[in-house]
Amino acid sequence: MINIIKAFINKVLKGLFKKKKNIKLGLYGPPNGGKTTLANRICKDWLGEDMGAVSNVAHETREVQIKEQVNIKSKGKELTFNLVDTPGIATKIDYEDFIKSGLKEKQAKQRAKEATKGVIDSIKWLDEMDTVIIVLDATKDPYTQVNITIVGNLQARKIPVLIVANKSDLKKADVKKVQSAYPQYNVIGISAKYGNNIDKFYEGLFAIAG
């Protein structure tokens, strides 16, 4: 009986502390999905400032970026997040792809090396997250091994996940295909760039983080 009471008090206390702690919200996904664009959108909406650099060349973000104390309101509720933008996760990196995008060989090799460090960093941080948004490019095949590995990993760690099918403004985008690839998750089609459906995104976020 005493133990039960102790456990109860512990739970209540933990609950109190948890409320005060900011929610670590990770943005994860393969390179170029739009993680930083979404991070910028969130920061602009709630802080009035940008978070990081966006580029059409993959592996633009090569270090984990944190924005603390992001207050978000949705449907009368309010939550405070520490927003964590991560480098895109890949199993391989080819500097020749960067050369094709217009970089000089030396820069391309440097970017590749930094990108490998970024991937390692992203994976290291996985365990730190309270909630994760997986940002996928809805014009691309959703069922890649990298995506499946990220989703499976978070599931094994029991971290709540929301999947975003980004770039819904593009003709080739197929939000339904992303949903059917991950039927057990809530998938929300958005355009991080133009802000389409962003309210639904905040609702979905509150549903798993609130």
Added chain:
Amino acid sequence: MVTLQFVPYHEIEDLGSARRVKKLIDIVKQNKIVLLQGRLKKEEETDLISIAMEEFGDKFKGIELAVINPKNNDATGLKKARNNFFRFLLGNRQGLTIIGPANIVTEIKKDPNKIELYTKEAKKRKKK
């Protein structure tokens, strides 16, 4: 020429996560494609990606990875129950994991009844 190396599950079964991943990466770094019976743990899959990135260099560009799970979709009733029972018994011994060096394997495509490994030299190479 492309070499495939089969790794039976019992060869990694008793190893800790770090040694498992190292063993597989060491084979891949010899420019061979690993065919592992069964699957790694989810955390080991991400460890594998991290280690591949750590090993990145002039000759090693990372890996191509494909995990093939046994499907249970068609089964119903008793058959499904039986499949679930074996799945429980066999655990990660079921399925197949393919790990190739990215400088040789450019893409792995799985569909329900075939697996295609796309390689640098020959445009297409089929298995199974």
